[in-house]
Amino acid sequence: MSADGTWSIGELAEQAGTTVKTVRYYSELGLLPEAARSAGGHRRYGAGALDRLRLIRSLRGLDLPVAEVGRLLDREDALGEALEAAVAGRLRELGSAMARLRWREASLRLLRDCPAEERADRLRLIGALDSPPSTAPVARFLRRVLPPRLPARLVASIMDAAVPAPPDDPAPAQVLAFARLHALATDAAGAVSVCRPVANTPEGTCRPAVLYDGLAEAFALAAPDVRADRAPTGGEALDCFVAAHAAMRSTRDTPEFRRRLSRYLDEVAHPRIDRFWQLTAEAAATAEPTFGALDDWLRAALARDVAEAAR
Structure with missing residues (x-):
């Protein structure tokens, strides 16, 4: 640090344990403001730049996007609250990504371990499935099966109980069951309603x-x-x-x-x-x-x- 209390870009990089290229990158993004320029036009950074650079690197170490890091730095007055929200959001994203990877792993294990003559059919079934799978096709199938004009409360309770939620860590057998369920639910063939009068009862009495x-x-x-x-x-x-x-x-x-x-x-x-x-x-x-x-x-x-x- 010079007598005027500022750092050169090289000094700042050395103190932070990083490279000049990294410091320059954050500066050009506006995350690390300069305090001044030297007579030769070189960047100079104030005393608080080292702490700010360390904070930037810590946030990036959590794999937070640069844009998110910038928003956090802009809220230094409420950094703790903003950081809590950012970490929670990142955890949700990672949870979703890990669930996708586990579904892909289970799908690959299913294909690896099945008999060779079944592999092509299972590949076709799995290929039509998201990872994790959407439950929307299954819900639509049930709505076609259920009688029309059922009260919304009944439809909601039936859906909650009947539509299976995809697990975060499925077994290969569950992947196959979801794939077959998706194929059945998206088949163009129609499904019957259970609401029909018993023989010899008047029409129109079905409730x-x-x-x-x-x-x-x-x-x-x-x-x-x-x-x-x-x-x-x-x-x-x-x-x-x-x-x-x-x-x-x-x-x-x-x-x-x-x-x-x-x-x-x-x-x-x-x-x-x-x-x-x-x-x-x-x-x-x-x-x-x-x-x-x-x-x-x-x-x-x-x-x-x-x-x-x-x-």
């Missing part, structure tokens, strides 16, 4: 909101049995399930209705819907039963109840 409110209660009652892998059987969950279907059609739960309902549910079973629930379970990789598994259990309980009543 899907009543059905789905009742099914939510029935599924909650059946969930402990499904988790415990108990055999389908009658009880409160089945009674609630049948009552929901009866209320939807403005009729009563009777032995005859149960017979017709069981037959109807067998007739309208849809392979694409069954496949959808199977894939959502594989994608979520959780012990929690899907709506599809709960519905299957209750249908089987109904069929058993009807068969026992016929004896």
